[in-house]
Amino acid sequence: MMLKRRKIGFLGAGNMAQAMIRALVESGTVDRRNIWVTNRSGGKLKKARDEFGVNTLDTNEELVDACDTIFIAVKPQDLAEALEPIASSFHEGHLVLSLAAGFPIEALERLLPGAPMLARVMPNAPAAIRRAVVGYCLSAGASSAEGSVRDLLAPLGYVVACEEGEPFQALTVSCGSGTGFVLEFMQYWQEWLEGHGFETEIARKMAVETFLGAALMAEHAPEVPFHDMQDKVVSKKGVTAAGLQSMREFEIERALRYSFERAAIRDSELAGRGR
Ligand SMILES: NC(=O)c1ccc[n+]([C@@H]2O[C@H](COP(=O)([O-])OP(=O)(O)OC[C@H]3O[C@@H](n4cnc5c(N)ncnc54)[C@H](OP(=O)(O)O)[C@@H]3O)[C@@H](O)[C@H]2O)c1
Missing domain, CATH: 1.10.3730.10 (ProC C-terminal domain-like)
Known part of the structure; x- marks a missing residue:
């Protein structure tokens, strides 16, 4: 699917989500009207609306329904609690990119059995100034989405395909x-x-x-x-x-x-x- 046509969701509107939204919008990669955001508490949603002009939603379920591409941008310790209640809403058309450190692809596959297109993404802190090194690896079902994954990450900096396991840890x-x-x-x-x-x-x-x-x-x-x-x-x-x-x-x-x-x-x- 063309990147411009993707409806992109951010589940979690913390530091990394904000850095990514800024990069996607400022680089012109994605139209701000095609970005939707949820967050556990309200303040960051207001900031996302005011600062980036993106759409906000009240629930993660609505986010999954509204978007075909979802960045999971919660802390690793909040990941299971965030995904378990909405796991059945994901389907094979969804491309899901997880930013959670320490969650390998196989753990994501177990959490989201209905979504075969999964990417594990690891940006570093200079993402905030668009000079990150961003590693990613894909689930077996996501190989056809690799171009989209790279295009979505490119505004953050230098994008590196990385095997799961020892290379990803390195x-x-x-x-x-x-x-x-x-x-x-x-x-x-x-x-x-x-x-x-x-x-x-x-x-x-x-x-x-x-x-x-x-x-x-x-x-x-x-x-x-x-x-x-x-x-x-x-x-x-x-x-x-x-x-x-x-x-x-x-x-x-x-x-x-x-x-x-x-x-x-x-x-x-x-x-x-x-x-
Ligand atoms: N920051 C980095 O440099 C960096 C680098 C590499 C990878 N990462 C990864 O990026 C992810 C996010 O990190 P971060 O630094 O952006 O953390 P963060 O600033 O704490 O943001 C996480 C956000 O997720 C929200 N959240 C938690 N549970 C939720 C739920 N069930 N539904 C909706 N929103 C929920 C939190 O809401 P509240 O406002 O209620 O807390 C918070 O705003 C982590 O998995 C981390 O491993 C970060």
């Missing part, structure tokens, strides 16, 4: 949690600069620009491997080389890998609870 940890990990490093940069005499605001900006500069340099030359790019900015026995040698002696990579593994273990624990 994306969740490195890109989902990754935003938090990178901010931790940026905090170290800022604090070190402050410790060496820079004002907080200036130190913050210097940290941001250093990370942004490196990232943009890499983005501008996608064919150049990171280590080749690094070689160009490191002169032998120079200042950067001395710092890098120390980073390697302290095995920062090993510490990071360990942190990623710890996050993955936590993701598995939460997924176990989700099922």
Whole structure:
């Protein structure tokens, strides 16, 4: 089905739903008149109406009846309670995209046996500024809807097809949690600069620009491997080389890998609870 003709529902109007609605509307991907929203409490519905000009409905059942494409945008712990009472309203024409972390496709299939077209979606926080990494995987019945899924997610940022299981977890940890990990490093940069005499605001900006500069340099030359790019900015026995040698002696990579593994273990624990 053409994207412009889809009637798109958001079950839950919290942070991620709002980021997605903004991206879909501002990019011109979807007409705001084709978006419907529900939420457990009233305040966010008013915000959705006032700020985005989308339609709101009183019940999730009405949402499922009104829309052919439904984003499930509630917290994972609220998912079963939200879907169980309306599960029988879904039919094979519905495309359902779940944003809930820790709910694999097979768990969604059990919750919504009448809806074979399911997508599990994992955006990260920069979705709010349309610079997310967004992973998705599809149920077996949803392969014909892959184009629509990619088109719906494209306004959020970089869209990556991802197998369920270990690859999806790796994306969740490195890109989902990754935003938090990178901010931790940026905090170290800022604090070190402050410790060496820079004002907080200036130190913050210097940290941001250093990370942004490196990232943009890499983005501008996608064919150049990171280590080749690094070689160009490191002169032998120079200042950067001395710092890098120390980073390697302290095995920062090993510490990071360990942190990623710890996050993955936590993701598995939460997924176990989700099922
Ligand atoms: N935020 C992120 O960066 C991010 C990243 C990746 C994935 N996600 C996923 O996105 C989903 C939403 O996260 P969020 O950060 O947007 O959470 P959020 O801001 O708490 O939004 C969830 C919304 O769902 C509403 N809700 C709960 N139960 C409902 C029900 N039965 N019917 C209708 N609405 C209901 C809540 O209403 P109330 O107003 O009553 O609380 C709340 O507004 C989660 O599954 C999360 O794992 C988020």
